[in-house]
Amino acid sequence: MKDKKPKSVFKEGAITSDFIGNSIYKHQTKTSIGAHNIFLGQVRADEIDGKTVSAIEYTAYEDMANQKSHDIRESAFEKFELTCMHIYHSLGTVKAGEICLFVFVSSPRRKVVFEALEFIVEAIKADVPVFGKEIFEDESHQWKKNT
Amino acid sequence: MKDKKPKSVFKEGAITSDFIGNSIYKHQTKTSIGAHNIFLGQVRADEIDGKTVSAIEYTAYEDMANQKSHDIRESAFEKFELTCMHIYHSLGTVKAGEICLFVFVSSPRRKVVFEALEFIVEAIKADVPVFGKEIFEDESHQWKKNT
Amino acid sequence: MQITIKYFGQIAEVTKLEEESLEFSGSLVSDLIEVLNKKYSKLINKDFQIAQNQELVSNETEITGQEIALLPPFAGG
C-alpha cells in the first residue's frame, strides 16, 4: 500500500507560456545543470469529417494518474542522471493552440535529457489514465485516443 | 556562392526565460502543431582544478556559423515533418545558470520532434563555429571544447 | 460482496454515472464485466480496461473488492 499521496501533476485549464517561462527561470539558480529538454503537448485543431476540433476537455482518474506519474518519475531518476524533472497536465477545457502537457527534464549533460524526455513522454501517454473529449465547433464531440 | 545572407542565429548576451516564454506563446496561433520540443543549453558552474566557472564568453565566425545553421535547418526540414524550427545562440558573456542555446522544433505529431531536436542540437555542436572562453571567478580563463 | 466502481470518459457517458456500488457475487474480473455488460448493453461495443487498486488487471484477476475502475483508452498529452 502507498503510504502517502504523490504530488499532483494536474493544473486546471491550459498551461500558459508564462508558467513555462517562469519554470525555466527558476532553474537558473541550479548551476550544475548544462542541458534542459522540454516537451509541450498542444491541442490541434484537427479536421475530422469536415468538422474542426475547437478544444479538448480533459478528465482523469486522478489518484491513479498521480501515482503512475510518480512511478514514471521514480524510474526516470533511476535510469537517467537527472538533476530535476517536472510533469504538468491540464484538466478541464484546453482550446486548440493551447498547451495541455508540459514535461521538463534537466541534467548536467545533454545526451541524457533527450533519452529521458522521450521515455517520460511515452510513459505518460501509455500509462497515465487521462481522458480527452474532442469538442467540435458545432459542440458535438468525439473521444480522443492516443496512438 | 551564396546569393543571400542567411538569418542570424545570434543574440547578444544570455537568452532570457521571457524570450523563451514569448516564443512559445507565439506558436499558439499555429493550430496544426501537436508537439513542441525545446532544448536549452545552460552555462554550468563547473569546478576545474579548484576554480569555479563564473561565465562563458562566446565568440563566433558569424558568417560561417549562420550559413551552417541555415544548412542544418534545411536538412532538418528535409528529414523530418516539422511545422517550424528556431535556433538562437548567445554571443558575448553568459553567466553560470544563464541560457546560451535555445532550439525549438514543432510538428503535428510527437515522434518526429524528439528525433529532429537531437539531430539539430548534435549538428550545432559539431558543425557551427562558436568558441567559448570559460571565465573563472579569479578572472583566469580556459577554452571550452565540445565533447 | 459490496463493491464500488468508478467510470471515466466515454464509459461514464454510457453508464451515465461516475461511481456506483454494486452487490457482486462472482470472483473474477471477467465475471464483473459480464454483470456490467448485462446492466449497460452499450458497454459491449466500448473499448475499456479495468483497474483494481489503481493497477490495470486482466480478465483472470480475482476481484478483491478494493477500488475498481473502468478506463477507456488513455488520451493524455
Place this chain on the structure above:
Amino acid sequence: MQITIKYFGQIAEVTKLEEESLEFSGSLVSDLIEVLNKKYSKLINKDFQIAQNQELVSNETEITGQEIALLPPFAGG
C-alpha cells in the same frame, strides 16, 4: 598571391590579431600551415581546423585565396 586570414578564439589569442593579409606563394593548405607555424611558433601546439570559403578543408586542399579562417575546437551550446 595576397590572402586574408581570420583567427578565432584561442588561435586569435596566439596570433594576437583577428585578421591579417599575407603574401602567400605556396599552393596547398599544408603549405599555409607551415608558413603560419613559422610566423607563430605557439600555433604548433594548438588544435585547429582551416576553413576556406566557410567550408572546412583538409591539408591537401588547394588555397584559392578566398576567405580563409583558422578555427579552434567548437564550443557552441
